Amino acid sequence: MRKYVVMGVQGSGKGTQATLLCREFDLVHISVGDIFRWHVQHHTKLGAQVRRTMAAGELVGDDQVEAVVRERLQQHDWNYGFVIDGFPRNGRQAEFFLESYDIDGVIHLDLPDEEVHRRVLNRRLCSRCGMDYNLIADRPEVEGKCDVCGGELVTRADDTPEALAARLREYHGKTKPVLDIFRRKEYVVSVDARPDPDTVQRDIRQKLGL
Numbered sequence: 001m002r003k004y005v006v007m008g009v010q011g012s013g014k015g016t017q018a019t020l021l022c023r024e025f026d027l028v029h030i031s032v033g034d035i036f037r038w039h040v041q042h043h044t045k046l047g048a049q050v051r052r053t054m055a056a057g058e059l060v061g062d063d064q065v066e067a068v069v070r071e072r073l074q075q076h077d078w079n080y081g082f083v084i085d086g087f088p089r090n091g092r093q094a095e096f097f098l099e100s101y102d103i104d105g106v107i108h109l110d111l112p113d114e115e116v117h118r119r120v121l122n123r124r125l126c127s128r129c130g131m132d133y134n135l136i137a138d139r140p141e142v143e144g145k146c147d148v149c150g151g152e153l154v155t156r157a158d159d160t161p162e163a164l165a166a167r168l169r170e171y172h173g174k175t176k177p178v179l180d181i182f183r184r185k186e187y188v189v190s191v192d193a194r195p196d197p198d199t200v201q202r203d204i205r206q207k208l209g210l
């Protein structure tokens, strides 16, 4: 059984690294953001609460997040373990998690803020089919047009330098206490998230002794 938490700022490749690790070791990828999106799309009671919270520009509360994580982990479909992403987001959630589950490691994907800016501000999205592009690594064949459907590529509304700077401040403010709690238990492996995904994955496995 292997139980990991992956932490990193947006654009650090958390989803990609979690997916690669899960595929190799038959782990279940638990993305708290995806679970919330599922509830919103399927109009559950929780989805309605989450929608209201986000419409007010607030973060989903600790109680809701903990309930979602507890419920998801109680499904016990993770015979070989899991990689959880998007949780814990603050010190209180970290304490809850440590009280409830024994974990094997916390993967911290370390990406300097200027690299986050470069990656995030180069993201584009097809306005028609939703396909993701990245002007650094994943350029469309025709500038400004989707390779799949020819739709116009746009920037996400919240991918402005100002909005990103605010998200980074929030991230650092909340994540540092979480990392400090995990570091005291010697769970954290920090990995340089700047190289290509395969290199980052090799580094993760080596540091976790896999």
Ligand SMILES: [Zn+2]
Binding pocket: 126, 127, 128, 129, 130, 131, 146, 147, 148, 149, 150, 151
């Ligand atoms: Zn498209």
